[in-house]
Amino acid sequence: MEIKSSENASFQKVYEQVFPVLMRVAYHVTYNMDVSEDIVQEAFIRFYEKNIDFKSLDEAKYWLIRVTKNLAINVVKRKSREKAMVDKIKKIPKTPVQNGEDVLLDSETKEMVRVAVEKLPEKLKSVLILKEYADLNYKQIGLVLKISESNVKVRIHRARKLMSSMIDRGEIHVSR
């Protein structure tokens, strides 16, 4: 199905299906809800204003994920140079209202994951976030990041290895 980014019907369809993915990508790069909302909003504004014809919804989705990821990484880089703003970004994210499903994972564990993910090099972080939070397979991640599928495989492996070593060194702790 062809997608015209400036047509209302296409835009609404894409927004409905892609928004959660974009929000999660932006959030797990910046770990700040307000900043993430600004980033996703900006991504959709660009999507609309660029008036691009996509061959399929997936292509539109990959384009939006790529833009969102780049915007989020740029924000983090910029904020890293501004110490005061870094503190704001690194604030512990608000935890959702606890319910039965959240018992297994408390806010402490989430914070540990955040610390570990933030410590990953940018290339590994992007791949891991797209895998774990955007629910993309290796092929789709390769299309978004414009890298080969085997490269995705290697990066996923390195990212998890690094995460494991951080846990082993006690840099993060898994609460059980």
Next chain:
Amino acid sequence: MCLDDQILNTYLDDELVEPWKTQVIEHLKYCSACSTRYEQLKAVHTMVSTSRLKDEQVDASKDKIYAYLENRYLKKEKKIKFLHRDFRVKTSAVIGVAAAFVLMFVGALTLNSPTLNEENVIIPQVVDSQGQGAMQVRATENLAASQVLSNLSLEEILSYLDQKGYEVDLKLKSVTVLGDDTGK
């Protein structure tokens, strides 16, 4: 031979294809070392993936941002779209009409010019090619003039030139008599 972490990760992400997938499953059944490493990788994966932003938080932001985009773009788009298209049509129409006027103006000048300078058209370039007073009409260098000349009969041209006071010398070149097969 044990499995490396990359293969285990690929299996964990359900990206491993057959026959390797079956081989990994079989290997994990009896190799405790690989099973332990697999469980560690799985624990990291579970911990990371379950730390994701919750649906409730996503939905709250989703509605808020959509409301903004709708007000700023989607609703306006409906109103502006018509005007925008209308304007674009008018713009092209204006440009088209303007171009037509320019063409008509230039065309009128071009077509009217012969009447303004009739003599030059009928005799576009008259030069003294020999320097001896003999005049030669070089109509072929002026397409418009040659067309005018071709529309007139020889008598008319001679009559006109005579009227203007020109002395005309006509010569026939390379003319053969029809039906003459003797070659004389």
